[in-house]
Amino acid sequence: MVDDVQHEPRACDAALAHAFGFLGKRWNGMVLGVLSGGPATFSELRRAVGGISDSVLSDRLSELATAGLVQRTVDEGPPVGVTYALTATGSSLTPVLDQLAGWAAQNLPPRCPSAG
Amino acid sequence: MVDDVQHEPRACDAALAHAFGFLGKRWNGMVLGVLSGGPATFSELRRAVGGISDSVLSDRLSELATAGLVQRTVDEGPPVGVTYALTATGSSLTPVLDQLAGWAAQNLPPRCPSAG
DNA sequence: GGCGTCGCTCTGTTTTTCCTAGCGACCTCT
DNA sequence: AGAGGTCGCTAGGAAAAACAGAGCGACGCC
Numbered sequence: 001m002v003d004d005v006q007h008e009p010r011a012c013d014a015a016l017a018h019a020f021g022f023l024g025k026r027w028n029g030m031v032l033g034v035l036s037g038g039p040a041t042f043s044e045l046r047r048a049v050g051g052i053s054d055s056v057l058s059d060r061l062s063e064l065a066t067a068g069l070v071q072r073t074v075d076e077g078p079p080v081g082v083t084y085a086l087t088a089t090g091s092s093l094t095p096v097l098d099q100l101a102g103w104a105a106q107n108l109p110p111r112c113p114s115a116g
Numbered sequence: 117m118v119d120d121v122q123h124e125p126r127a128c129d130a131a132l133a134h135a136f137g138f139l140g141k142r143w144n145g146m147v148l149g150v151l152s153g154g155p156a157t158f159s160e161l162r163r164a165v166g167g168i169s170d171s172v173l174s175d176r177l178s179e180l181a182t183a184g185l186v187q188r189t190v191d192e193g194p195p196v197g198v199t200y201a202l203t204a205t206g207s208s209l210t211p212v213l214d215q216l217a218g219w220a221a222q223n224l225p226p227r228c229p230s231a232g
Numbered sequence: 233g234g235c236g237t238c239g240c241t242c243t244g245t246t247t248t249t250c251c252t253a254g255c256g257a258c259c260t261c262t
Numbered sequence: 263a264g265a266g267g268t269c270g271c272t273a274g275g276a277a278a279a280a281c282a283g284a285g286c287g288a289c290g291c292c
Contacts, residue, residue, distance in 0.1 A: 011164055013149060016213065019220035020145040026249070029136040033129060042270050048127055053250055058271060067224070079258065082270060089223045096215050097132065103212050104135035107205045108183070142248095142280070158239050169281055174240060195289065198239060 022067060027052050027060050032086070033101070035070060036094040039085035069093070138183060143168050143176050148202070149217070151186060152210040155201035185209070 022028045027049055034040060034048040046057055061084060064070040069090035075081040086094070138144045143165055150156060150164040162173055177200060180186040185206035191197040202210070 011150075011166075013217045015220040015224075016149045016217040017146055017165075018224050019216050020139075020143075020149075021224075023136075023139065023216075024142050024145055026140050027136075029140055030133055033132040033136075034127075043268075049133075050127075053252090054271070055251085055273085056249060059249090080269085092223055093219055096212065096219050099215060100135050100139075100212050101129045101132040103209055104131040107208055108131075108134050108137075159237080169283085170240070171242085171282090172280060175280090196238080 022063060022069075025060065025063075027056060028064065029097070031057070031060055031064065032069065032090065032093060033097050035084060035086050035090065036097055039073075039083050041081055041083055045084060064090075138179060138185075141176070141179075143172060144180065145213070147173070147176055147180065148185065148206065148209060149213050151200060151202050151206065152213055155189075155199050157197060157199055161200060180206075 023032075030049045030052075031045055034045060040048065042057070042061075045061070046052060046054065049057070052060075061070065061072070065072050065084075068087055070084050071087050073083045073085065075083055139148075146165045146168075147161055150161060156164065158173070158177075161177070162168060162170065165173070168176075177186065177188070181188050181200075184203055186200050187203050189199045189201065191199055
């Protein structure tokens with residue numbers, strides 16, 4: 001029974017599957033990446049990710065908020081505003097995202113690596 | 117130019133964006149995760165990721181192969197077969213995926229963390 | 233011969249993502 | 263004040279992606 005570990009033909013990590021439950025959606029990874037650089041407003045987010053539409057960003061933000069990764073805060077200053085920021089859970093994803101960015105930087109270089 | 121770094125309001129890492137170019141697609145992350153555990157055939161992959169359909173898996177595999185992350189090998193033994201495996205580039209993503217799985221395991225456990 | 237598997241493609245339907253336009257409230261410029 | 267811009271967000275319909283399911287040619291099993 002010691003080699004019981006080999007019975008499974010091959011199974012996908014449930015955790016990984018769970019993670020890609022939202023990372024597998026078109027923009028989620030990117031908004032988390034932007035947010036990992038600090039809190040941002042709706043429009044800042046929109047510009048930062050570039051190419052996302054209002055409706056989709058709104059959806060993703062709600063989703064991420066529901067998942068407990070980002071927190072929506074209403075700033076009641078004179079000019080009312082809304083700020084999105086990572087929660088503790090979301091922040092703990094930052095290093096992973098960072099590592100992923102590093103990997104992409106040196107392994108998917110079909111794009112000019114020195115251009116700006 | 118030293119403080120030029122602050123001019124950008126907030127921009128998404130190009131590398132991160134590039135990475136999510138395919139990680140942001142529904143199953144890509146998962147098939148890479150399975151493949152990171154070793155080579156697999158079409159049907160093994162299908163079972164491992166669970167829930168994906170043939171057509172989509174076929175698409176993703178082609179995509180990943182084109183991106184240079186996985187390699188398709190035709191085994192010309194008596195029973196012809198096709199095997200998919202990670203390339204060097206794909207393998208280098210494994211630790212990231214691993215870390216992501218670890219993060220998911222302890223941060224998105226709305227699911228029983230000690231059940232099996 | 234009948235049946236199942238393998239890798240993969242094709243058709244038609246559902247889900248996701250996208251574009252465009254609009255809302256109320258605020259700010260700025262004139 | 264008036265005109266016009268930004269802010270956060272929603273609504274409606276179109277395009278694209280993902281889906282289920284059947285099918286193909288070649289193979290092995292009994």
